[in-house]
Amino acid sequence: MKTIPVDDRKNPLRIFDFASFAETTALLFIRPELLWSKIRNLAPDLTICDSMQALEVHNFRLHTESRKRAKSDSNARDMYFSKNIGLRRDWYTDAAFGQQQFTGTNPTTITLAPRRWIDEFTSTAQAQGRADIISLLTEKAESLYMQDYSDFRSSIGISPGEKIVSDGRHGCSSVALFHLEPEGKLHPLGIVLDYKGSIEESVTIFNRRITSNVNGDEYMDWPWRYAKMCVQVSDWLRHEVAIHLVNTHLVEEVIIVAAYRSFGPNHIIFRLLEPHWSTTLSLNKAARETLVPSIIIGMTGLTASQTYAFLKAAYDRFDWKGLYVPNDLRTRGFPVKCLDEPKYHNYAYARNISKTWNIIRKFVATVLSKEYAGGDAAVQRDASIGIFCDEVRSRKGGQLTSFPAIETLDELIDFVTMCIHVAAPQHTAVNYLQQYYQTFVPNKPSALHFPIPQFLSELCSFTEEDLLSALPLKRPRDWLLMAQVPYLLSFEVPEESTILHYAETTSSSRATPTVIRSAAQVLASDLRAFIDTVIQNSNELDDQQTPYLVLDPSRTAISILI
Structure with missing residues (x-):
């Protein structure tokens, strides 16, 4: 651009x-x-x-x-001014940590644990004499989930044994294993602090509490609390750079630029997508010029070159069709048809985003089915669609190699749905909760400020003092940036910039093509009804201290506004 x-x-x-x-x-x-x-x-x-x-x-x-x-x-x-998780007396608990994987700043990467990881954790449990862990991993393999950050070193181009460190800030490449219990609690079982090519070469600790209903002094369990902090540091990097910046901001920018180059201003696809571009290009310009080079790079354990390598690796891995909501949830072990079962009731992000996808797709399908009344043949006759696809994939253009060729009406509907999904509900879900979960720095710091222990015996001797040493208490600028940046990025969406407001105003605007105006009337009705679903899903969470209402259509941004 x-x-x-x-x-x-x-x-x-x-x-x-x-x-x-x-x-x-x-x-x-x-x-x-x-x-x-x-x-x-x-x-x-x-x-x-x-x-x-x-x-x-x-x-x-x-x-x-x-x-x-x-x-x-x-x-x-x-x-x-606004509440943050540190005001909760239980912010440090396994329950709060587990629930953040479902409704926190990054609820998009928790995934079913593959056999390879179950076997590695099992062998480590055997070495540590944890028969209780071995039994659970053997009997509950189909309910084991994980957050996997083990690829960080390969993404930034360093060797498995090389430390992730920059200017006294330490990063880590953690792996966390969870058990999704039958009643729906996501309970952490084991954590690799910093994966170094194999689990044998890494420090792995298991939870003393094998299930969520086992009592224990969680507050004073400093080694386990430190391990959870390592996971949060790893997730800070993946969330901020990959899930937030790349998978929403930068991917949407490619769509915007390619659309400007391929479609005329009155083309139906341009008219459908253009309302979802407000502010995005200017915001991304600010991110390139200031946010990443002057702020993000100074907050993590990565050097400047490593940060850009990490960013590029995330972009190269972006899977356009694989991240369609139904495909993504199914791949990660959360089939849409099962989300209303008790086992999944705490995964409010998945329950809400799957319904949001369906609502948006219904709107898009209504418009495009009328505009391309000839079906697949009509789509294939529209030369601008092919030009657009080439622009997105081109090495001189968007370089988004996973972007599909669009040859059928269904493929066109999915593509437009995905564009709106990325700009509106998906970005809203991963952006607007940052202040709540990250302003209280101990919950989710962007880096550690003391070297990571190299042996399990060292970790097991950790005290409260070691946990405090990992925080930027001696570096007030780092502390303030960790708290301030989430606040900067989390201001409430103005009412006139919500997806519901868009639907309501579009449905009555004479400047809007009739086919879009008519479909927007149904969209507005569907979104208003969905508000009650969002509230109900939040009310069904086990954790009633922190409502999950970010995907309420009256709060969901129409575009990537900030």
């Missing part, structure tokens, strides 16, 4: 909240000791915050003070 069309250009100050943008900029260019006290005091004082409980108290105090200030000055809001 060389230029942004004039109508799509937006200054960053029109995209981001001004105060938050200014504070983030200050963190980049001003030494912590020179920052004005309002910002500097948001980082914990190491002389006072010398325990995890003290960090929780610090977080609660900042939230309370922010709320109090906002009562007299609405512009006084900061990153601690």
Whole structure:
């Protein structure tokens, strides 16, 4: 992309909240000791915050003070104004950790554990004398799920034994194994801290609590809490760079640019997709020029070149058809037809996103079935579709090699549905919960600030002091960026920018083609009805402390706005 069309250009100050943008900029260019006290005091004082409980108290105090200030000055809001997970007394528990895989910032990569990983964890359990783990892995193989970050080193081009570290910040390539219990709780069983080519060469720890209903002192289990922190660090990188930046922002940009180059402004596909492009190109320009090089690279254990290698690897792996919602859920072990069964009731993201996909596809199918009344033959006669596909796949164009040739009406409907899905509900799901889960840094830091233990015996001797050493308590700038960036990216969607508002206004706009206007009336009705489904799915969660309403159509952004 060389230029942004004039109508799509937006200054960053029109995209981001001004105060938050200014504070983030200050963190980049001003030494912590020179920052004005309002910002500097948001980082914990190491002389006072010398325990995890003290960090929780610090977080609660900042939230309370922010709320109090906002009562007299609405512009006084900061990153601690809204609630965050650190206000929960159980934020560190296995239950909260497991539920985040289903309804947290990245609910998109939890997947059924393949036989290879079950065997590796089993052999490690044998070496550690964990007969209880071996029994469970043998008897419940069909209910074992995992988060697999083992490919990080190959993605960034370093050897299996080489450390992931940059400027004192340590990254890790974790692997986490979970048991999806019959009643629906996702319980963590084992964690590889930092996978180094084989499980034998890596440090692996198993949970003392074999099931979710086994009692135990989770608060004082420092080795296990540290292991969960490693998983969160790994997921921070995958979520922020791959799932969020690549799989929504950059993929959607390819679609936008290819559409501008291939379709006329009155082409039905252009008219269907264009409303879902608002702000995206300007936002991506800001990400390329500032967010990635000046912020993200300074928050993780990756160097600049490794970050771009990781980004490119994620882009090269993007599987267009494989990530159609029904295909993706089935591949990861969550068949759509089973999602309303008790076993899956806590996976509210999957339950909501599958229905959202169907609603959008119904809308798209209604429009395109009328526009291409000749069916597959009519699609094949539209030369601009072929030009578009070539542009997306071309080495001189989008370089999205997984993009399919579109030759049938069904394929065209799926393609347009996917474009809207990526820009609206998918981006909403992986973007707007960042403030809640990441502003409280101990829950999901972007890096560790102390070397990762190299032996299990070393990990098992960990105390609270070791957990604190892993956090950026001695680097206030790092702490503030970890807390501030999620806040910068998580502002509420304005009502006029929601997908429901789009459907309602489109259905009554005379400037809209009749075929789209008519279909939008049904879309608006379907979306309004879906609000009740989102609320019901949230109410059915075992965890009732944190509602999951991000995919409510009255909150879902129409495009990648921030």
